[in-house]
Amino acid sequence: MSGASVRTCIVIPIYNHKDAIGGTLARLAVHGLPMFVVDDGSDEATQAVLAQLAAHYAEQMTLLRLPENGGKGAAVMAGLRAARRAGYTHALQIDADGQHDANDVPAFLAAARAEPDAVILGRPVYDESVPKSRLYGRYVTHVWVWIETLSFTIRDSMCGFRLYPLDAVCALIDSVRLGTRMDFDIEILVRLHWRRVAFRTVPTRVTYATDGVSHFDVLWDNVRISASHTRLVCGMLLRLPMLLAHKAMPRRTSAHARAETGWWRVAERGSRLGMALLALSCRFFGMRFTGLWLHPIVGYFLLTGRDARAASHRYFAHLQHAAPDARTPRPGWRSAYRQMLAFAQSGLDKLAAWSGRIAEDDVVFDEPAAFEALVQSGRGALVIGAHLGNLEMTRALAVRNGHAKVTAIVYTEHAKRFNSVLSTAHGDFAKRLMQVSDFGPETSMMMKERIDAGELLVIVGDRVPARESGRTADARFLGATAPFAQGPYVLAHALGCPVYLFFCLKERDASGRARYRLYFEPFAERIALPRRERAQHIAAWAQRYASRLEHYCRKAPYQWFNFFDFWARPGKATTEGATPGGNDVRA
Template identity: 75%
Template structure:
């Protein structure tokens, strides 16, 4: 089913404003569902005239008695779902919202079909100050109930829902039907791991506007709703804390939604690791860091087991990616001592990933010294540092490269600069930066590997620095710059960027892996090339050869530490193949 959006307008006795509201919305060409929530006779007459005027575009639904805003919205959402729409934009009937922002909401939903798009009000002088300040009390409660600042404004009636997600919720859970509906549905969607995006939008209060907010009883209902939600938050506390440390991914709006309508195919969504949004707030991650500081790594690590168990059960995408990885690993070495795909291997895989995060934090907090990290064979590294030359070092999301960079900041090793794609992990990186101010000092964020990137890095190499990059992911803006190599028995796309960069820098290239073993972390540092040449006429063949050499060494170390390769997406998928690397 292709992306199909409509507009839902709940109305109760707004006969003077609804005409202009409908006119401003109709110009966008979207179908309109107007839900009459038991309005009086004059309003019904106005609505009947509008239904006739906009016949073919406007569907009028009538509720026999006034059930409240929530009841009207739910009736409209269900009707839109039955009519075959995938998304519904909710907007109030009183004209306070800026209808010219409708295309912005639609574009945001097309870009991320599984996300709830929220309006974040930008008020002018017309806003009643009592209502403005009163809203913040609810905002604070919502932030407590979600342990997150993600939902910036929970009361704005201008929002867009993915219908599959929201209709499943309203059919399963008894939601309030009055003004407290807008608040509670967002909190419960957050608990269900929905993604949220906010769009600033102008809100104007008319001097003669009609409000149906009952100051006494609606505030009582909202208070009662917050009480329920706080208790709901308490027993969901382990789950909400888990959301802070595991990757959060927006679910698709509909199992059958055609992602081409959003500008990308479904298999590409699986392949593109940077589309996996980072879950959780800076506050939540900081609380975990504080727990490590106050109670130690061992105590805080106890939380990892229930957290990982929860995500094993509910994180289907990560679980399937882990299963796919172990399937390739076992098929490539059917007689070897390798983990078999299944629930246990997926659990141990996710647990190792969570533990690596705590180790990174410990390293940047100064709780790891050079005695905890040892070289398997230091000869190549010692020769390089003695020469005073800079080099390009290619690693992977295998083990924990951050350990060595933290020790380098303490003066244990040579000057190390990480070249990273931080678009998906800004919050976790900010926690590491809080632990040690040196974290960001030797960190270069890149979006692609073009000439400007090479010029930026040339100076660092000339100064004797080691530039560390990873070769098992592609920058978000280099979607086409890959070359295929055999990896664990199947062809997989590998980034061309590291080899193009090495060619531009003209420096020695090394491979580097840091694996966790029984006695601590062990470093594997080996020469890869004295210099990488890419002749113009044979550029593609040379890139493929270098990528294959890298893939072979990565495979060797994956076999050595099978639970420590942390790419929780379909690594083998490409535009030429479907998910799981199948042709």
């Protein structure tokens, strides 16, 4: 299914919420979606209110009545079945009591269009109105769900604001007997996960009204939820071999979803707590001991990171096609593990560099003349790097030792948990870190002052802009055409400054000692982009960069850390496993 064919409606179960339902419908109606309101055996007063609302929203609202109260799950299932019979492909479930923010509806719809086969879950963002017993009590269920699915994919299993793909959901509710009350929301997600349905989350504000009506029966609903978890744990144990096998097998994903999933949508993996524990281990036990922990951690992410594993497989397949010799790693589990391990080790090295645990002689220049001449001149410059090796560690050493003013231009939102850990290692981490969403006129003006002050602005050239509208130029890279961002060359043209390429690779010297070697090379004294031939000039600069990047990828094949389909283009479906040589690169 493509995003263009998504037809969404809203399903609202209600039981005796006569005072809140009017406001809830008013806030939802502005989005123009059809609404199925399912009356779960409400009292006469609520029925009267619903009748009035059905007349008021006659063109938009369908009222379904259940003869007696069957529970929230029963009402939701009735609404989902009715929506599918009416020809809708997706249904947005939301509670009737008004605690969910209807302004977030567009975010759910956008997520569904980006990945139509996924369940879109609301991740509650609470204010001070949330009862602490509910806030902390939810984590009991969350932990059980993580055990039942052997996964942290379902971050919140109790939020009543979610969007379902109806084909998958109705196939489940028509074949399995599910809980019909408050246990429904939990059980359906676990069973959908067992069926390998994908999940995505959308943060949404949740507010608890002081005079709100809750139908949660503290005794009996907790008994039902406990019984449900008992059944689900037993089901997990029966399915254990299959669930473990699923962790090693790629999840089926539509071509549209693969094409629409840009690198900026790939969520940062790992918890801040886990990263902080590694930082503490590094501090108290040293780098060598902490490095041992990386092996089981990387093993876990290798098994559970299907998309990253598949992207690694594609990269090594392209690399092997471009450099078919015995020294080129072959695509497979071993090469993916070594690449992910190198990535984890680079993160540990960044932490060590910012905390002063890496000596200056652990980093050496391959040829320092160009860098030394630039620093002595006092001129600012634009430095284009890549997600190859460890540029961040170089910035840390520059800041700590005062050699040069180095500012990184980054998309920090994509790794904010890891960046927060690095910021605790050194107070200057965030001072020379600039977050941007794209390179345009405003960005150029902001950076011009820094260049004039003699700073080195470091950006990467191997990531397309973090939005679909960002402009790219095609270049040949590892034997195939790939999109490269135009931003670095447009920015260099606007700044009118020298441009250099910079790569920092971890290599072993003649004695076997591992060191970071810096490659700093002139790229252009100035990049000019004539108006009439602008596109051709940008493409030529992008190709020059891609050629140098390919050179260094061959030099350090395990140290390129782009764990997404680099050759894919947003909005264009790609054939799974297609490579220049026709190799199958599926993980």
